[in-house]
Amino acid sequence: MNTAKGIAQCPVKVMAGRDRGKTGKVLEVMPKTSRALVEGVNYVKKHAKRTQQDQQGGIITKESPISLARLMLVCKACNKATRVGIIKLADGTRSRSCKNCNEIIS
Ligand SMILES: [Zn+2]
Numbered sequence: 001m002n003t004a005k006g007i008a009q010c011p012v013k014v015m016a017g018r019d020r021g022k023t024g025k026v027l028e029v030m031p032k033t034s035r036a037l038v039e040g041v042n043y044v045k046k047h048a049k050r051t052q053q054d055q056q057g058g059i060i061t062k063e064s065p066i067s068l069a070r071l072m073l074v075c076k077a078c079n080k081a082t083r084v085g086i087i088k089l090a091d092g093t094r095s096r097s098c099k100n101c102n103e104i105i106s
Contacts, residue, residue, distance in 0.1 A: 006096065007036065010105075011074040013081035014041055014066065023074055023081075027063070035065035042066045077103035 013023045024039035044064045050057030072081040075098040083099040096105045 007068075007071075007073060011076070012036075012038060012071040013074050014038070014070055015072050015081065016070045017066070018042070019066070026071075028065075029068075030065055033065065034068045036068055036071060037063050037065050038071065039063065073105065075100060075103060075105060077101050 007026050008029050010026050011023055012026055014020050019041045022041050024041045026036050027039050028037040030036065040063070042064050043061045045059050045061050048054060048057050048060050073084055074080065075082045077098060078101040080100055082101075084096045084105060085099050086094055087097045087104070089095050089104075097103065098105055
């Protein structure tokens, strides 16, 4: 998917892997590794060491980045995971649109 830069804060659906079918908001995009951190997706357990800030330590669960190839943008208009097309608007600017319902995705 070549929309990596634009998907921050957008809802996405996981299309493959352990969390297939889950939806969540993109919290952070990591273009260098083609991964994104998605809210509620790809939780992993981590063993945290006891530190001065965290007296408890122990096991914490945390989202871990998931490959962008496994994600699809969820269109706000038709509420479906969709492919995204690029369309040219009347004023010459390019925008992304939902290939399903042709709504413009901001
Ligand atoms: Zn749509």
